[in-house]
Amino acid sequence: MTSVPELQFKSINYTGLGNGPRLIVTGAVHGNETCGTKGILRVMAELDSGALLIRSGSVTFVPIVNPLAYQKQQRSGDRNLNRNLFPNPDPQDFEDRIANWLCPLLGQHDVLLDLHSFNAASEPFVMVGPQNNEGSLQPFGHAAKERALARRLGVRRFVDGWLATYGEGVQRRSRGDAAALETNLRYGVGTTEFMRSTGGYALTLECGQHADPAAPDVAYRAILNALAHLELIDAPRPEPIALDDMDALSMVVVYDKLEAGDRFTRTWSSFDPVAEGEQIGVRADGTPVLAAFAGRILFPDVNAQPNHEWYYLARPNGNFV
Template identity: 75%
Template structure:
């Protein structure tokens, strides 16, 4: 019997008579990250029962983006959907079919809130995009709006610099020509990067550890705050997190596994501090891997394969508030 994930995708839209912002909220881009799914379904139930009313604009909910990965209870179906997210005229795997449905859906909206969770215990955080720029890597013009929304999600930790840092790693490891480099840079594009490429703005909210019972609450609060702040529901706009209470970080380096035998020297979690000269891991040939400067570790991946991202380093960003409203 053919499983439903192989034959259909689902989104639910609520549109008010009064014009306004077109918002899309997504969950389970990674199938084992279900806090967003739980929160989205909770909000939809409140709308369907009349407890909540869409007053202006519209909101589209996608409780489960990657249906195959969700059904299997794992991060990806055939691969990581949040890489190389583009329409594909000759889809090769399940995630290509998801992209062919999801990308046009994103294009019809102005704002994306993408809800995720992570492996190790840590505080929730929000990933924001670049400053306004006209560059080739990630041109953008909505930094003020994006960061204003980020401050209303209810979390205090903010991280930027993903695609720029990823791109630096690609350039370092690239041994081919410019065409190969371009293809590799595309691999760093996920939901939020694609949304920005279409003229919108987007946030990735990491709501907590996968099994943390508070993670769905973090996701629910973020959805409600977003709906209120954008005027989609008739509710008081949430106050922004004060600048002095924010922890703003920028990703600055990515380090790859060079061999499958590379190992960490301890169990690292995102946002663990590492001092200059401190050992982070050891290469398969016995060479120690040490921090070249004081930093925080992000996204340590014990299961990374050779020539893939192993861990990122971040530092405090003292200029994060350039595009903040006060």
């Protein structure tokens, strides 16, 4: 277990005099994704100066969720915090210690806005949860509220279907091994999935490329829009992005890397369009890997290990709301 006694966890709460929802805003879940931290600190400066005032409900800011990764200026401290996020009575790494502090804190709130950035150049996007359901994987009852907030964060691209698609891949890889299935399904749970499991709702906002100077502004605007939409501050409620302007996608299927020799035939980036039958890669034995349908490729991983997810395919979602 990592020994880092000089590090500590920090959250800051602002509570209004009126009743309202409890929002929590998090940054630097991954230590090299600092746009959320910068956006949070900018909003906090306005609250501290009196330029902004929380009138109803409350907002809690966690500018740096993972201080070890932040200190190292890298994605993780000991492991990816945004996977297998559960309290652990016997913490094995620093991220387990974070989870033991963060998970109860999330459970004290109604809404989570988790701010991230990504590696390849692309436009910001929001990851949203499932439609309302009573299933065993991710039962949920706040889809309308969650998607209403997503449409007011100031971005036009939306992606849903993460946990269900990930879970289908896990079931395939587990080959009937119940213990492996449970373990690997847990690995798909991050901040937003845990928040939904507590009865709240949650959004992951990917604000832009890590080094994009505009990404902190995307984070800042999203926080202000969330505060206004939830009526925590005295400001006009932001208008939702028009349906015709939305780029909404649903993740449909995950494809695995089967052998070390499997490779892509070009450098793919998330959201690149693919045509039905277009070649995406080639298996180690020379078999071409073709797109089963027209859509977009998501999260292609050139460093994937055998029997792990290699890339996802998504379809346009005309029923986002």
